[in-house]
Amino acid sequence: MSELPSPSLSAAPYREPAGPAPDEGYLRRLLVFLSVATFFEGYDMFALAQILPNLRRDFHISPEAAGVLLACINAGTVIAYLLIRVADRIGRRRVLSITIVGYTLASLASAASPNAVVFGLLQCIARVFLIGEWTIAMVIAAEEYPAARRGTVIGILQACSSLGGIACAGLVPLMLKSPIGWRLVFVVGALPLAIMAYARRGLKETRRFEEAHAATATTPAPVQGDIFAVLRTKHLKRILQMAVIWFLSYVCTQNAITFWKEFAVSERHFTDAQVGGAITVAAVVSMPLVFLAGKLLDAVGRKRGAVIIYGVLSAGVFAAYTLQGRAALTGALVLAVFGCSAFLPVLNAFTTELFPTEHRADAFAWSNNLLGRIGYVLSPPLVGYFAARYGWGPTVGATAVFPLLALGLILALLPETSGRELEETAGM
Numbered sequence: 001m002s003e004l005p006s007p008s009l010s011a012a013p014y015r016e017p018a019g020p021a022p023d024e025g026y027l028r029r030l031l032v033f034l035s036v037a038t039f040f041e042g043y044d045m046f047a048l049a050q051i052l053p054n055l056r057r058d059f060h061i062s063p064e065a066a067g068v069l070l071a072c073i074n075a076g077t078v079i080a081y082l083l084i085r086v087a088d089r090i091g092r093r094r095v096l097s098i099t100i101v102g103y104t105l106a107s108l109a110s111a112a113s114p115n116a117v118v119f120g121l122l123q124c125i126a127r128v129f130l131i132g133e134w135t136i137a138m139v140i141a142a143e144e145y146p147a148a149r150r151g152t153v154i155g156i157l158q159a160c161s162s163l164g165g166i167a168c169a170g171l172v173p174l175m176l177k178s179p180i181g182w183r184l185v186f187v188v189g190a191l192p193l194a195i196m197a198y199a200r201r202g203l204k205e206t207r208r209f210e211e212a213h214a215a216t217a218t219t220p221a222p223v224q225g226d227i228f229a230v231l232r233t234k235h236l237k238r239i240l241q242m243a244v245i246w247f248l249s250y251v252c253t254q255n256a257i258t259f260w261k262e263f264a265v266s267e268r269h270f271t272d273a274q275v276g277g278a279i280t281v282a283a284v285v286s287m288p289l290v291f292l293a294g295k296l297l298d299a300v301g302r303k304r305g306a307v308i309i310y311g312v313l314s315a316g317v318f319a320a321y322t323l324q325g326r327a328a329l330t331g332a333l334v335l336a337v338f339g340c341s342a343f344l345p346v347l348n349a350f351t352t353e354l355f356p357t358e359h360r361a362d363a364f365a366w367s368n369n370l371l372g373r374i375g376y377v378l379s380p381p382l383v384g385y386f387a388a389r390y391g392w393g394p395t396v397g398a399t400a401v402f403p404l405l406a407l408g409l410i411l412a413l414l415p416e417t418s419g420r421e422l423e424e425t426a427g428m
Helices: 024-059 063-084 092-110 116-144 147-175 183-202 207-215 236-256 260-267 272-300 302-320 326-353 357-390 392-398 401-413
Strands: none
Touching: 024 063, 024 092, 024 116, 024 147, 024 183, 024 260, 024 272, 063 092, 063 116, 063 357, 092 116, 092 183, 116 147, 116 207, 116 326, 116 357, 147 183, 147 272, 147 326, 207 357, 236 302, 236 326, 236 357, 236 401, 260 272, 260 326, 260 392, 272 302, 272 326, 302 326, 302 392, 302 401, 326 357, 326 401, 357 392
C-alpha cells in the first residue's frame, strides 16, 4: 500500500496553516477547558497511589498481586491507542468529548467494585479514556497555540495535573475515613467531569486538523483506517526513537509516586495522615516549579530544559527512596513529584512537534501508548516482585537510572524544536 503523504522541509517550503488564527479570548477559554481536563489525570494517578494499601487490605491481595493489578489497570493506557488514533480521522474535538464522558462513567462504576478483578477491569477502562483525554488535550494545545508559547502552554496543562494531585493528596486521607472509604475517592473525582461534558460544547476543532482533513478527504477509507499506515512512512524511525525514550522514562516515573506510600508506611513507618501530609507538601511546593517547566522549555530550549528536568527527576526519586526522616524524605519527594510531572512537558513537546498534522495523534499513540507504555505496564509487577524480596526502597530507588538513559537518547537523537512552527518541526 502506498505511503501516506507527509509535509517535509525537503519536499515543500515552510508555510503556516491557512485560515484565521484563534483569537486570544478563545485561547484563554481553551486553556481553562484543557487545564480542567488534565487536572483529573493527576487526581487519578495520586488517588491510586494513596489508596493502594487500603485497597490491598479490603481485597486481601499481596504486594505481588497489587503489582499485577496495576499492570492490568495500566494496560488501559496501551489500549487507549485505538481511541487516540481516531482523532486523526474524526477530529480532536469529538474524541476529547468521548473521553470526558467515558472516564466519568468508568470512574463512578469503579466506586461500586465488589472485588479486585472488577475494580481492575473498570479502572483499565477508565485509563483508556483518561489517557485519551490527556493526549488529545496536548495535541490540541500544540496545534492551536503559537510556537513562541507552545511549551509554556503544554507546561501549564501538566502543572494542572499536579494541581489535581494536590487536591487528591489533601482529600484522600479525609475520604478514607468516610463510611465507604476509598470508594468515595472515585465518586468525588467523577462528578466535576459531568460539568465538563456540558462545557465541551464551546470547544472548536483545531484549524490545523481541519486543513489536513480537507486535504486528505479523498484518501480511500481502508488507507485511513489502517493502523500500520504511519509505520510505512518516513516517520517510523522517529516513532521508535520516541517510544524508547517514553519507555525508559515510564519505568521510573510510573513507580516513583505509585509505591511511595507503600515504602513510607512499611519501611519508614509513616501513618496515612503523615503520608498525605508529605504528598500534599510535595505537590504544593513542586506545582509552581511545574508551571515554570514549560516556560523553561521555551526560554532555554527543549534539550537544555530536558537536562535540568531529567537530572532533578533522577536525583529526586533516588533520594525519596533512600533517605531517612520525614523532613528529608518530604524534601526529596518534592523533587521526585516535580520530575515525574515536568518530564511530561518535555516529551509531550517533542512528540507533538516532530510529526505532521495528519499523523500527529497516530504517531503520538504509537510512540507513547502502544510502545512507550510497555514500560508503564510491565514495570509495576516487576517492582512488586523485587520489592517483596529486597524492599521498596532499594527496588524503586534503582529505577532512578532509567531517566538518565532517556536523557542520553534525547541529547543524541532529537533535534531542537523550540520556537519553530509545527509545519517546520514536522520535517526535522
